Amino acid sequence: MTRIIAIDGVSPQPVTGTWHLTLTPPGACAGPGDLDTCADWIPPPVPGTAAAALRDAARWSEAEPTPIHDRDVWYRTSFTGHGRECLRFDGLATLAEVWLNGVPVLSSRSMFLAHEVDVDLCGENDLAICFRSLATELARPNKRGRWRPRLATPGSLRHVRTSLLGFMPGWCPNIDAVGPYRPITRIPLREEEVRVVSADLRTRLGGDTGRLSVSLEVEGVGADRAVLRCDGRDADLSQTARGRFEGELALPGVEKWWPHTHGAPRLHAVEVEIGSHRLDLGRVGFRSITLTRPFEEGLGLAINGVPVFCRGASWMPADLVGLSGEAGTYRPLLDLAREAGMNMLRVSGITLYESPAFHGLCDELGILVWQDLMLANFDYPTDDPAFRADLVREIEQLLDRTQSSPSLCVIGGGSEVWQQAAMLGYPREVWAGRFVAEELPGIIKRQRPDLVVVPNSPSGGDLPFSTSAGVTHYYGVGAYKRPFEDARRAEVGFATECLAFANVPEAATLAQLGLTDPTSERWSAGIPRDRGADWDFEGVRDHYLAQLYGVDADQLRREDPERYLMLARATSGECMETTFSEWRRARSPTAGGLVWFLRDLGPGAGWGVVDVLGQPKPAWYALKRAFRSLQLGLSDEGLNGLHLHVQNETAAPVSAQLRITFTDAASRVVASAERAVELDPRASQSWSSTELLGRFFDATDAYRFGPPAHVLGHASLLDAADGTVIAEAFHFPQGRDPEPRKIGLAAELVADGAGWALRLSSESFALSVQIEAEGVRASDNWFHLAPGATRLVPLVDREQVVGPPRVTLRAINGIEVVRIGRDGS
CATH class of the missing domain: 2.60.40.10 (Immunoglobulins)
Structure with missing residues (x-):
């Protein structure tokens, strides 16, 4: 049933009253009557989790989380009511028993199912919920699956419908999800009520x-x-x-x-x-979704008949401790996703189904949602009738509560279930699960025939992880340390996961977290890694750091940690921007890429492009540039020269100036060209450097007829009316030279209509310009600045600061440290 927001202006009301929480040994109390001797009660938030309640009571720490699954967790409240009502429980994590006035009314074994119970109220009513020890349940003997994944432990999780969050060593903190994490409401059932x-x-x-x-x-x-x-x-x-x-x-x-x-x-x-x-x-919302090509050739989506390059990230809970489903918790992260140009978020099968507030905000903000079933890696017993029935109910309830959501576009049958089995050598008849391949499409068609169904992520080729078919988890550039050319060679169709790096937060976040030493054990503890692997994702990032900047990452980390962190911050962003530039090229077969993932789950250099405090990392700014709707990219086509690619995804035509400039080591222009271009709505165009210059110039340094003529290629797309830079792209035929030197970096604060902006310039090329501003955030950061260029960068979140903020400016290849603002300089 689709969601009813209100009847006669009245929404379902929460169960009011003061809630109490206590923990007992497993099985110590058979029912609420055995709790009378318990005196150790604390007030919990409802909806919420036991971890959040214990943290608020100073009995549990997110920094050093202690187990909760090893105990029974009791919630209790009393409320006033008369007559027949329906009690609705939207989410109980996970093994829950419910009593009303001492009488059992509900037993649930799934975190992902909502329940409605018709009850008769008798004045003052006592409601008690026991969340039985999940650790005790997981320790019971169960039939083993055909394979055991390394992702999560223990293997008995395959039998329990609960989130894998908290069970994935090396991926996320060991935070146990226990409690009524979604609302408990009451609906009158009296004859006079609608x-x-x-x-x-x-x-x-x-x-x-x-x-x-x-x-x-x-x-x-x-x-x-x-x-x-x-x-x-x-x-x-x-x-x-x-x-x-x-x-x-x-x-x-x-x-x-x-x-x-x-x-x-x-x-x-x-x-x-x-x-x-x-x-x-x-x-x-009214929209259509169609495939632009057969799934076997790579997923491609068209919205309202227009092919859409889908880009964004995998979504992780905005509140890992309390699992809040409130709009206020989601809004800051979703605003950052939208600001970065993300138009799709994937809710992975390792997480949990999000609340209606999440889907409502994605509808409002125009962010497509790829929703996995909560199935990941394990050999789930879908042939078991009870398990299958609960899974079908779970899917139907998901479709009910999102039935009017236009942002929901794809339902995926889970994450890496097929890949896990295939990589262990099982044949197709084992890994191509019948439920998601044969039954899931019919379930979706009955309730949401407008959605695209993908059997698993990844899937689609001879092997489920083939890069050019269906959907893939692409880590060629990234975990497998392939060269950047692999992003083209792999012919990626659609990457539902990609580009995982240990993304370093800004210095202010690291200082607040007390993580300033990249050689410490605390630092290492925050680095994501695959369980059982002898490498981690910092090593992956450092591999590309060495490639990009020609330095020994390990030596630099030991001898100059601050310099190391600066280069590390820039590295993952450079990798992401370079890869997406290739994928958005007009002749690229790639129709989408989702970075792994949006926000860190814990402190440190995690996979997220937003840190655990909710602040953008340097990699976020790189994606913001890579994801522009009006975009300019460069591709090195070797003997065919440097090619410029422009996309206009908007519904309006654009008049612009396209400019290409090549400069030498002394910042002298050795070749340049400019032309007026008209960009049709939702179209792309490409030009070669030869076409623009009108003559031969070795733009890619491919022919090597003597010493290189230039060290930098700079392309820019400017608004024809006022000359404002719309987009820029850079090419480094000799590589990036990070050696600090005098580059003439300068800046000044200027007042604009909304507050303050930073006008900066550089006499020579500035590599990865870093802006640190107290109490505000630059609208762009860690960008390159062409020789002689001037740029105006607005400062946002300005309501926090009165007067001109203090700003520090530097570049990777500059010796200048520019400080302006409150100190009067």
């Missing part, structure tokens, strides 16, 4: 006409007329049976929903009026 028994709400888009169909069954309403309203238009619904109404509203010329990179994510409020009652059905 109750929605079932509701089905669907949208379709054909051409420019949106169609909204609804089927409702209600109780407590005597009216025989119902009206469906949306977008300022309405249609009468037919009464097909007592209390049952059906119908469709056609909306010619309706404003479509687009991912924000390609248009406006337009949403439309929907309501049904039945007699004197009003049902708020939330907001819907």
Whole structure:
């Protein structure tokens, strides 16, 4: 049943009252009557987790998390109510037993299922929930799977419907998820109250006409007329049976929903009026999703008939301790994702299903959602009828609560289940699971026929991890230490995971976390690694650091930690920007790439491009440049020269100037060209350096007819009206020279209409310019600055600072440290 936001302006009400929490040894209390001798109660947040409650009571630390799964966790409250009501439990982690007034009313073995229980209230009511020890359950003898993954432990997790978060050594902190992490609400069932028994709400888009169909069954309403309203238009619904109404509203010329990179994510409020009652059905968006090619050739998505290059990251919980499902918790991270130009987030099978607030914000912000089933790596017993039935209910509930969400676009049958088995040598008939390949599409089609179904991530080729077919987890550039050329050679179709590095946070974050020494054990503890591997992702990043800058990373770390961290911060961003530049090239077969992942789960140099404090890392800025809707990229085509690629994903034409400049080591221009270009909406164009220059010039230093003529190629796309730089790209035929020298770096603070901006310039080329600003954040950072160029960089989050902020500016290849702001310089 689709979500009902409110009936007559009233939403489902939470169970009020003061909650109490206590922990007992496993099985020590059979029911709430045995708790009378327990005096050690603390107040927990509900919804929330035991870890959050214990942390608030100073009994548990996120820095050194202690186990909770080894005990039973009890929640208890009392509330006032009379008559028949429905109690709804939206998420109980994980083995839960519920009593009302001492009577058992519910037993649940899945973290991912919601439950409704009709009860009779009798004035003052006692509600008790016991979360039984998961460690005890996992220790019971169970049938072993055909394979055991290294990702998570123990192997008995395959039988329990719970998140793998907290069970993955080297990937995330060992934080145990226990408690009523989603709301507990109550719905009156009295005869005079309106109750929605079932509701089905669907949208379709054909051409420019949106169609909204609804089927409702209600109780407590005597009216025989119902009206469906949306977008300022309405249609009468037919009464097909007592209390049952059906119908469709056609909306010619309706404003479509687009991912924000390609248009406006337009949403439309929907309501049904039945007699004197009003049902708020939330907001819907009208959009179509189609495949641009057969899945076996690589997943490609078109939204409203327009091919979309999907880019973004894998999503991890915004609150790993409390598992908050509140919009206020999601909003800062989703705003950063949107600001970085991300138009897709993948909720991986190692995590948990997110709350309606997450999907609502993605709808609003225009961010596509790829949703995996919560299946990852294990040989799950999908042939077991009970397990299968719970899994089907889990999927159906997911589709119910997201039925009106236009941002949801792909349902994946899990993460690396097929890959795990295939890499262990099992044949296709073992690893190509029948449930997700044969039954899942039918389940999705019944409730959300507009969605794309992918059996597993990765899947699609002769082997599930083939890079050029279906969807892949591409770590050629990254974990496998392949050269940058591999991003083209692999012919990636769609990377649902890619580019995992130990991304170093900014210095301010490291100082706040007390992680300033990259040679310490605490630093090493924050580096992600695959369980059982003799390498980690810092070693991966340092491999590319050595390639990019020609230095010994280990030696530099020991002898000059500050310099090492500066180069390390720039490295992963350079790798990401270079790879996405290749993938967004017009002739590239790649239709999408999702970085592994958006936010760190713990302190340190984790996989996230946003740190554990919620602040962007240097890699985030690199992605923000790589993901622009108006984009300029360069590709080294060897003997065919340097090629310039421009994409305009917007719905409007663009008039621009395209410029290419080649400079030598002394910053002298040795060749240049400029031309006016007209960019059609949602189109791309490419030019060779020879075409632009009108003559031969060895732009890639491929012919080697003597000493190189230049050390830098710089391309820029400028607005034709005012000369504002839209996008830039750089090419280093001789590699990046990080040796510090005088480059003439300078800056000044200027007031703009909204606050402060930084105007900076450099006489010579500036490599990876770093801006540190107290209390504010630069809108761009860790970017290159061409010789003689001037750039204006707005400072954002400015409401925190009164007056000009203190700013420090430096570049990797510069000896200057520029300080301006409050000290008066």
